[in-house]
Amino acid sequence: RARLCHVDATDVSQDLEKVLFTSDQIQARIDEVASQIDADYEGRDILLVGVLNGAVMVMSDLQRAMRSHVEMDWMAVSSYGAGTQSSGVVRILKDLNADLEGRDVIVVEDIIDTGLTLSYLMSNLASRGPASLEIMTMFRKPDAAQMEVPVKYVGFEIPNEFVVGYGLDYAGRYRNLRDVGTLAKHVYS
């Protein structure tokens, strides 16, 4: 159990079985990655491209931890095919407002699992002529990788388990948890 707070009202954190990363650990790691990006892009304007909805929290925290000039834009994508398995064929539900031509772009993701979604997205974005194109992801599951995606900035590598919190959802829920962890069995049944 994440937090044993005995309240009558619903407390979604009580549905966590195991906390993998606390809010403090996540924020500390975000600060490190932000400093790294600032150092790497010294003097350049950065366009952060977030993938909705999962990247909302990391996008928000990352850019506030950065000292560079930074702009943000958003995409929404959906995998073709049913179920929780990524098919690798991606439909763009909402495209960027920004023109990527000549821009220093960093794609901001919540999690990379198989890598299929991002692999498609990267070739799509690369074709728009950015000056540079890199990836920052908060979490990555190395054991689930089916597609080699070159990721420059990784928050944490995690085991091949389904996790929620900090933007990551199960059926649309649990994105609002500050900690990241695995869900208790009773949630699935």
Ligand code: XMP
């Ligand atoms: P692929 O497999 O294409 O998928 O890299 C990436 C997308 O799948 C979702 N995903 C997760 N969502 N907990 C979640 O809440 C997880 O453990 C998880 N693994 C993958 C997520 O939307 C990600 O962008």
Ligand code: MG
């Ligand atoms: Mg996502």
